[in-house]
Amino acid sequence: MTAYDYLSLLQGAAVTVSLSLVGIIIGVPLGLVLALARWSEVPALARAVAAYVSVLRATPLVTLALLVFFALPNVGVPIDPVPAAIVSITMNTAAFNCEIWRAALNDFPRTQLDAATAVGMTPGLAFRRIVFPQIWRISLPGLVNEMTLLIKSSPAIAVVGIVDITRAAVRIGAQTYEPLPPFLTATALYFLVVLGFVRAQRSIEVHLDRKFGFA
Amino acid sequence: MPSHPARATADTAAHPSPLSGASERPVLEVDGIWKKFGDHDVLVDVSLSVRRGQTVCILGPSGSGKSTLLRCVNWLERPDHGHIYLSGQRIGFRQKSELPMSQAELAPIRARIGMVFQHFNLWPHLTVLGNLIEAPIFVQRRPREEVIAEAEALLEKIDLREKRDVYPARLSGGQKQRVAIARALAMRPSVLLFDEATSALDPELMGEVLVVMEELAKDGMTMVVVTHEMGFARDAADEIVFLDRGRVVEVSPPDKFFDVPKTERARQFLQRYGSSLRTGLRDVRASEARQ
Numbered sequence: 001m002t003a004y005d006y007l008s009l010l011q012g013a014a015v016t017v018s019l020s021l022v023g024i025i026i027g028v029p030l031g032l033v034l035a036l037a038r039w040s041e042v043p044a045l046a047r048a049v050a051a052y053v054s055v056l057r058a059t060p061l062v063t064l065a066l067l068v069f070f071a072l073p074n075v076g077v078p079i080d081p082v083p084a085a086i087v088s089i090t091m092n093t094a095a096f097n098c099e100i101w102r103a104a105l106n107d108f109p110r111t112q113l114d115a116a117t118a119v120g121m122t123p124g125l126a127f128r129r130i131v132f133p134q135i136w137r138i139s140l141p142g143l144v145n146e147m148t149l150l151i152k153s154s155p156a157i158a159v160v161g162i163v164d165i166t167r168a169a170v171r172i173g174a175q176t177y178e179p180l181p182p183f184l185t186a187t188a189l190y191f192l193v194v195l196g197f198v199r200a201q202r203s204i205e206v207h208l209d210r211k212f213g214f215a
Numbered sequence: 216m217p218s219h220p221a222r223a224t225a226d227t228a229a230h231p232s233p234l235s236g237a238s239e240r241p242v243l244e245v246d247g248i249w250k251k252f253g254d255h256d257v258l259v260d261v262s263l264s265v266r267r268g269q270t271v272c273i274l275g276p277s278g279s280g281k282s283t284l285l286r287c288v289n290w291l292e293r294p295d296h297g298h299i300y301l302s303g304q305r306i307g308f309r310q311k312s313e314l315p316m317s318q319a320e321l322a323p324i325r326a327r328i329g330m331v332f333q334h335f336n337l338w339p340h341l342t343v344l345g346n347l348i349e350a351p352i353f354v355q356r357r358p359r360e361e362v363i364a365e366a367e368a369l370l371e372k373i374d375l376r377e378k379r380d381v382y383p384a385r386l387s388g389g390q391k392q393r394v395a396i397a398r399a400l401a402m403r404p405s406v407l408l409f410d411e412a413t414s415a416l417d418p419e420l421m422g423e424v425l426v427v428m429e430e431l432a433k434d435g436m437t438m439v440v441v442t443h444e445m446g447f448a449r450d451a452a453d454e455i456v457f458l459d460r461g462r463v464v465e466v467s468p469p470d471k472f473f474d475v476p477k478t479e480r481a482r483q484f485l486q487r488y489g490s491s492l493r494t495g496l497r498d499v500r501a502s503e504a505r506q
């Protein structure tokens with residue numbers, strides 16, 4: 001493997017990390033919004049979200065990416081590979097994040113909400129001041145787990161022509177006829193990326209604990 | 216609406232509180248409330264009114280609808296029929312229309328009604344002080360320094376100043392309930408609702424909470440108290456409202472209610488629950504508190 005090959009693997013890592021990050025930054029709050037829609041007990045809204053989540057959870061990321069990239073132009077919405085990848089990653093991870101937030105919301109004691117309502121909090125204020133500061137802590141491990149799963153399923157977006165870590169390794173392996181070094185390097189890169197996310201979770205926890213923490 | 220027995224309201228009983236002028240509109244009026252859960256009538260044409268400074272105790276067997284009644288007062292539960300008025304203002308419906316209020320419209324009215332729950336319902340992620348100042352700051356939008364000063368004075372009053380920065384998980388049940396009372400008081404409510412505030416407590420912790428409640432009653436706080444503590448009801452109430460199977464069966468001053476109950480249902484109830492007339496025990500507590 002040449003220095004150039006290593007560089008292209010690193011570029012692939014940058015693509016994997018940045019697309020995953022964008023997916024996470026949009027997908028985590030979007031998942032919360034979806035979970036709140038289900039929690040709101042507005043029947044039509046809750047059912048629509050439930051349907052979305054069950055379809056998205058059953059759809060492999062590869063299939064979703066192909067669907068977005070090839071089907072959207074068919075209905076008159078041309079889309080480039082990068083936006084197609086972001087859209088499919090975000091839709092996919094938001095569905096899983098929705099379930100994580102929803103579990104925390106379902107477990108949240110009604111009694112605390114009664115107390116908030118009784119002192120005159122609107123639902124929005126009660127969510128911001130009482131519910132969210134407690135459920136993020138419960139949801140964080142599940143969310144980070146979903147992030148690592150997302151990173152590991154991200155090679156799927158190569159089908160729309162994006163060169164991520166795995167795609168770069170395949171290319172190098174095909175050119176050099178030595179698949180072992182690029183794939184070992186790719187494995188190491190995934191490990192480092194996931195390690196980075198887990199580390200980030202810890203420091204976010206510590207930071208937020210200091211801000212909202214409770215014994 | 217089906218026919219119903221004559222409405223018993225607290226107004227009909229000649230037992231005015233010394234604090235309230237006869238002409239003043241009651242702080243709280245419950246006017247003909249009905250509530251069904253499924254096809255089960257939980258409240259049937261319930262009316263009562265509470266004047267300023269009065270303590271009204273609601274007694275009744277388990278399942279008679281006492282909690283539901285309190286929850287209807289601040290619209291945590293929506294009554295099917297009837298009206299609630301707080302200082303003359305109708306709760307739950309917009310003026311001059313039958314359109315229900317939104318949550319945002321209900322919120323400022325609820326802020327004027329304090330509620331103390333059986334299981335305290337403190338917010339575990341906030342300290343004791345945090346629980347007290349949360350709603351005054353974020354609901355009433357009062358200045359932080361003023362709110363903190365007032366909260367500290369309240370903690371002093373309930374003898375929990377040293378727990379100011381402690382989280383609820385570290386408090387005993389009795390301490391939690393006193394904090395919950397202080398949290399309600401921090402809103403400067405016009406009326407305080409208590410739903411079996413001592414039922415979840417070990418007997419040896421009830422006293423410290425009952426003493427606080429008794430003092431509030433004495434200080435002229437307007438209170439509606441659901442309780443199974445007959446001793447408290449007899450000593451602190453200006454009026455007893457006896458609820459049975461969702462109906463107001465009897466409204467009497469406490470001495471009348473406990474000594475010569477008007478109805479057979481009330482007599483049966485007192486036979487069953489009268490054993491919790493812990494007068495002796497309560498006298499001990501009261502004298503402890505005075506020292």
Ligand SMILES: Nc1ncnc2c1ncn2[C@@H]1O[C@H](COP(=O)(O)OP(=O)(O)OP(=O)(O)O)[C@@H](O)[C@H]1O
Binds near residue numbers: 257275276
């Ligand atoms: N949300 C609800 N859904 C269905 N039924 C309910 C609901 N809340 C209360 N009930 C029923 O309404 C009746 C009255 O309940 P409520 O809690 O008001 O009684 P209570 O007098 O407070 O009893 P307790 O002394 O046990 O607290 C009970 O039969 C109860 O099962």
Ligand SMILES: [Mg+2]
Binds near residue numbers: 281282283410411
């Ligand atoms: Mg009850």
